[in-house]
Amino acid sequence: MADHLLLGIDTGGTYTDAVLYSETVGVVARAKALTTRHDLAVGISGAVEAVLSQAAVPVSAIGLVSLSTTLATNALVEGQGGRAGLVMIGFAPDDLRRDGLGEALGNDPVLFLPGGHDVHGTETPLDMTALEEALPALSQTVSSFAVAGYFAVRNPAHEEAVRDRIRAVSGLPVTCSHELSSRLGGPRRALTTLLNARLVSMIDRLIGACEDFLDRRGIHVPMMVVRGDGALISAAEARRRPIETILSGPAASLVGARHLTGLDAAVVSDIGGTTTDVAVLDGGRPKLDADGAVVGGYRTMVEAVAMRTFGLGGDSEVRIDDRGLAARVDLGPRRFMPLSLASALHPEAIVPVLERQLRAPHLGRYDGRFAVRTGVPERLASGLQPHEQALYEKIGAVPLPLDRLLVSTLQRVTLDRLVARGLVHICAVTPSDAMHVLGGQGQWDAVAARLGIEIAARSKDGSGHPVADGPEAMARLIVDRLTRQSSDAVLSACLADDGVAAIDPTNSVSVDHALHRVEGIVRFSIALDRPLVGLGASAPVYYPAIAAMLGAEPAIPADAGVANAVGAVVGQVRSVVTTFVTMPEEDVFVVAGGGESVRFPEEAEAFSVARERAMATALASARASGADEPVVTLSEEIDAPEIKGHRKLIEARFRATASGRPRIAEEA
Structure with missing residues (x-):
């Protein structure tokens, strides 16, 4: 078979990444484009067109498309989703x-x-x-x-x-x-x-947008989606079970991290616009969460990588608590659109307003904040209350300053509900803006970033002093806070993995002294026993300082910014089906799971049917999910204690796992 190119696409909250990957050469080309919420196909086409141009290959060279996404994870973390x-x-x-x-x-x-x-x-x-x-x-x-x-x-x-x-x-x-x-x-x-x-509706829009673009470009090949455990499923299955794509992006990043670094033991931390995802690699494999993935505070029944997801990213909300004598900066968990990005997209809408607000003698309550529609289809705004609908109609496709939009506290609460529904973005200062001021990033409008940071620096603490002495000092406060919160996130995940989750890095004086190398008669120190792999577009900017704070060796691969897209194309299809046999009464054995319940008079016959049903259903599911020549393994647990010399079947469980690489389109 010819060495087909595999197209990996990762749609995140801020960026859509694309890579062309060869199983013999590795990453052939990589590209990024802004994720476009109003029409996801625009961001997808931007990234894919750029990667095709960079590689200078025809679309006929592509044999498989695989998609990973953080949209589902972000939606649950931010409390969003359809009604x-x-x-x-x-x-x-x-x-x-x-x-x-x-x-x-x-x-x-x-x-x-x-x-x-x-x-x-x-x-x-x-x-x-x-x-x-x-x-x-x-x-x-x-x-x-x-x-x-x-x-x-x-x-x-x-x-x-x-x-x-x-x-x-x-x-x-x-x-x-x-x-x-x-x-x-x-x-x-x-x-x-x-x-x-x-x-x-969210995942349907994403897959539909990708399929529409591929169809227009004449790319008629199998399309896969990364599941939360790192395995691949067909696009059709992902549409039916989008919950399985929660932690899709993080799972793909773990697969990508292992592939890009070759490390068997590492802590992997992936920073995006909305979240930071932390997981542990042991023996070259990510651990799976046996109890089900926890996202947005809810424990689901979705088998996924043992990943801790924190509402912290480059586009996190900057919250200034000015009630104490010394002001405190905190980040997240909500994602805002950076002012630098909003200004790059709407050149006339941001900078004049920020300049007007800076000319005012005092800081206004809503200074530096704007609202803009996300651009999702109107049908997703169904079920709005009259006051919500009225405010939504005032907000358009161009950012509107909150000091001109909101006239009451009640409207602020209403706006928060529109944001939670995924209908509206808030544009405000974020760590990405701070990095524009400090020179660590420069892809958007640095002027807007500086003006926004300058407004944030006007906030006063409880003693009446400004929070920071100028925009550079304010930007440094924000970035330092991201370094510390990221370190806390990594430590929380690692301590939980070590079985000492009772230690909370955010409230531990000992951990604080260790991270900041506080001098004293007793000196505390802390370190990871393995490298810290930093992933994400901004990983080279943030993770050297985070690794240094944690006493860890940093490992930031050259393709750290597209690790998710790489992970999307190097995974396998895997389907698991469990069947059960119970005995409700003497000489009656019930087979359940994988279809309708069936009764048998003999245990051996019931066990045989349960085994065959588990394996056949797992193989059929793997093929339906796009596997080419899947192989199946079977494990079984039989709970049948001896009671007064008589064997009593409580329950037998037969777990079949079918796996294989996805089908790749053959050249005509």
Whole structure:
């Protein structure tokens, strides 16, 4: 077979990266373009066109496209996503109090229907009356639905019936909990399903934008998406299960880090515009989180890399707490559009306003802050309250200063809700602006960055003194704070991995003394036992100082800025299916998982069917996810204790794993 080029694309909150990769040569070309929220295809086409031009190759040389993204992770960290309707079958309202489900649901609607199954798959009759009554009106206020049934992993029939009815009446996307996980724990499975439903429109737009561009350019090859555990799935599967793409970007970066550095043991920290993601490489492999990925404070049932995600990045909000005698700077967790970027995109909208605000004798409450629409389709603004709609209509495609937009505190709260829905960006000072002032970055408008930093420096502490003596000093405060918060993030992740999560670096005097090398009779020191791999476009700017603070050897690969895109094309397809056998009564063995529940009179026959079903379903899933010639392995756990000399089957679990490299298009 000819050495096809593989096209890796990573769509982050700020940048879209593209690489052309050869399995024999490595990275052939790399490029970046700004992520364009209003039309993701613009950013994708910008990056891909640049990389094709750089490599000077025809599109016919490409045999595979693979996509990784931090959009789903960012959305959950920032509390964003579409409005979803949750349908609970066989559950009670009290179940909302478990696993953070009620908190995650917020103001989104929920319906409770009688029905569901028991642990052996036996049903309680399903009653869809409440659904039939609510569905016509409900489908006008949500963008998708989540359906969770009691013990649906043992018998999915009720979930499927509700799903089919919702689709027939509303035409909206529907996620069923049994499609996402085979694990027990109804409320957490419902939480995972709800988050999945909220992400459907976002990931659908991303994949659709990528497919539309590739089609226009005549690139007709298989398209894959990176899953949260670093494995690849087909674009069609990712559309159905977008929750599996949470931590897609970080997982791809880990795969990329291992590939680019060759290190078997390392701490990998990837800084983006919105988040910093930290994970540990041991034996050349990322650890997986057996309990499910935690993102945005919610523990899901998605198997993913054991990654800690922090709301800290180059575009993080700069918060100045001026209530104490000495002011304190903190960063995140929200992502803002840097003033330097906003001015580069809208040259006449930012600098004149900042100059006007600087001429004023006193600092205004909203000085240095603007609002602009993200540009998402209008249908995603469904369900806004009248006062939210009124404020949204005042905000346009050009940044508008908040001191001219907001006239009351209530409007500020309303604006925050529009930001949380992903409809509006706030433009304000960020670490990226600080780096423009200090000369570490220069890709956007340094004039706007300096003016914004100068306004921030006018803030006064509790003693009435300015927070900083000029823009350079203010910029240094911000960058130093990013260095410290990044060090805290790395330490938190590593201490948790070492089993000493009780030590909180942000509140530990000992850690503070160690990081800042405080002199004393007792000297504290701290160090990592392995290199710190810094990834991200701004890694060369930030990570030397972070590694120095942590007493670690820095490892910043030449392609650190596109590690995610590299990781997207060097991974494998992997599908896991678990089947179960239980014994509800003497001489009755029930096979569940991977399809409908089936009963058998003999244990051996039930075990045989469970094994065959697990392997066949895993192979079919791997092929559906784009694997070429997948191979399957099987593991089994049989819980059958001896009770009074009699063997009693509690549960047998058969776990089949099918894996293989993705199919690559052959040249005609």
